Amino acid sequence: MSGWLKDKEHLARMAGLFALGITAFLVFRWLMVPAGFGLYGHYRAGALDDARARPLHFAGRAACEDCHADVVAARVGSRHARIGCEACHGPLLEHVQAGGEMKPARPDSRVLCARCHQASPWKPKAFPQVVVAEHSPEGPCIACHKAHAPKMS
Amino acid sequence: MNPDRRQFLLETGKLLVLSASASVAWEAIVAGRPETAENYTMTDHWWSMVIDIEACIGCGNCVRACKEENDVPRKEQYFRTWVERYRVKPDDLEHPVVDSPNGGYDGFPDKGGPDAEAKHFFVPKLCNHCSNSPCVQVCPVGATFGSPDGVVLVDKTYCLGCRYCVQACPYGCRFIDPRTETVDKCTLCYHRITKGLTTACCETCPTGARQLGDLKNPKDPIHQFLREHHVLVLKPQMATGAKVYYNGLDGSVR
Numbered sequence: 001m002s003g004w005l006k007d008k009e010h011l012a013r014m015a016g017l018f019a020l021g022i023t024a025f026l027v028f029r030w031l032m033v034p035a036g037f038g039l040y041g042h043y044r045a046g047a048l049d050d051a052r053a054r055p056l057h058f059a060g061r062a063a064c065e066d067c068h069a070d071v072v073a074a075r076v077g078s079r080h081a082r083i084g085c086e087a088c089h090g091p092l093l094e095h096v097q098a099g100g101e102m103k104p105a106r107p108d109s110r111v112l113c114a115r116c117h118q119a120s121p122w123k124p125k126a127f128p129q130v131v132v133a134e135h136s137p138e139g140p141c142i143a144c145h146k147a148h149a150p151k152m153s
Numbered sequence: 154m155n156p157d158r159r160q161f162l163l164e165t166g167k168l169l170v171l172s173a174s175a176s177v178a179w180e181a182i183v184a185g186r187p188e189t190a191e192n193y194t195m196t197d198h199w200w201s202m203v204i205d206i207e208a209c210i211g212c213g214n215c216v217r218a219c220k221e222e223n224d225v226p227r228k229e230q231y232f233r234t235w236v237e238r239y240r241v242k243p244d245d246l247e248h249p250v251v252d253s254p255n256g257g258y259d260g261f262p263d264k265g266g267p268d269a270e271a272k273h274f275f276v277p278k279l280c281n282h283c284s285n286s287p288c289v290q291v292c293p294v295g296a297t298f299g300s301p302d303g304v305v306l307v308d309k310t311y312c313l314g315c316r317y318c319v320q321a322c323p324y325g326c327r328f329i330d331p332r333t334e335t336v337d338k339c340t341l342c343y344h345r346i347t348k349g350l351t352t353a354c355c356e357t358c359p360t361g362a363r364q365l366g367d368l369k370n371p372k373d374p375i376h377q378f379l380r381e382h383h384v385l386v387l388k389p390q391m392a393t394g395a396k397v398y399y400n401g402l403d404g405s406v407r
Contacts, residue, residue, distance in 0.1 A: 034311075037295070040300075040301055041295075041298055042295040042298065043295040043296070043297075043298035043308060043311070044295070044308050044310075044311060047298070047306060047307075047308035047309075047310070047311070048195075048300055048306070048343075050308070050309070050310070051300075051306050051340055051343040051344060052343060052344050052347050052348075053344065054223070054340075054343075054344040055344075056222070056344060056345060056348075056350075057221055057222045057353070058218065058221075058222055058345075058350075058353050058356050058357070060345075060350045060351070060356060061356065082361060083359045084356045084357055084358075086218075086356055086357055087214055087218075087356070087357040087358065087359050088359075090221075091218070091221050091222065091353075115212045115213065115214070115260050116210055116212045116359055118260075118263075120211065120261065120263055120273075121267030121268070121273045122211055122238050122239075122240075122261065122273040122274060122275055123210045123211065123275075124207055124208065124209075124210065124274075127210055127360070
């Protein structure tokens with residue numbers, strides 16, 4: 001090899017410079033481009049894990065039904081049977097994680113029921129609606145209606 | 154000795170082979186470890202949502218639950234999902250009367266009585282998780298992207314806050330989070346759906362007007378819903394590949 005490189009030291013020098021430049025570029029790129037960039041596309045793959053790592057607040061209906069079998073039974077066949085528990089009771093993962101120690105506040109039925117059942121021309125015609133002020137001027141809705149199975153009690 | 158052709162080819166061949174394997178090794182080094190999640194394979198899912206306008210009662214549960222779950226600023230104009238109410242004269246689809254007081258967060262206080270001449274309905278909105286999304290195309294740094302399971306996400310550590318994507322979204326689904334000056338939007342509760350839960354908005358919707366669907370899961374009820382209803386996406390003419398399907402969508406909805 002040295003035979004044909006004899007008069008070509010300038011080429012070797014140039015190759016050395018190129019190697020140095022390429023190494024410098026690769027080191028720079030390694031420092032600047034975060035790990036996982038380009039694994040799935042033009043983005044940092046770790047961002048998927050970041051999105052997944054956000055804290056939960058709603059436990060999900062299955063977690064409620066694990067303990068509250070009485071409510072599950074009360075709701076069978078009711079018109080409210082399909083509604084998720086946390087739709088009315090609010091986010092309660094904290095309650096689940098505390099093993100039921102953290103007692104959630106009982107919702108105010110006059111506010112809660114009216115959110116869905118206050119009459120409005122925008123609501124679908126088939127949806128049960130009342131003008132709350134006429135239907136029941138005062139007192140909680142749950143004095144007459146059972147929230148979990150909303151027939152007259 | 155002068156270099157002959159054989160020697161030249163040999164040396165060049167060695168260089169080529171060496172640099173090719175080096176570049177493959179290098180790619181593996183810079184890429185790092187593939188992401189790993191327990192009990193979840195991204196390629197097995199393709200997320201979408203159906204919204205049944207005929208079932209929406211405008212209670213605002215979804216808006217409140219979304220802000221609670223995702224720590225969205227409670228002030229007006231910061232929404233990952235919101236509900237609009239429409240009043241449309243049947244013969245004038247071009248000029249619907251639309252409002253969304255606080256995005257529906259406080260419900261919808263009645264405004265005047267019914268207009269017997271018009272039709273009335275609510276339209277819940279959220280990121281459409283487009284499969285060919287304009288917001289992804291305009292991001293100059295790769296901070297917003299479509300995940301392999303069909304969710305459009307934002308890398309908050311990478312976002313510059315340049316607002317190109319806010320302008321590019323035809324549905325107005327993005328906002329700049331004032332606390333971080335980076336863009337924020339619906340993630341389709343990615344932290345929930347990858348753990349087998351449904352989104353916060355679907356969890357709390359009392360009428361089932363919103364339903365998360367996995368288009369790659371043949372057992373998902375979304376397939377039956379899409380078969381049995383005439384659904385439409387918002388602004389289909391923009392060819393964004395939107396994956397939020399609306400049942401009962403009126404022509405006046407933009």
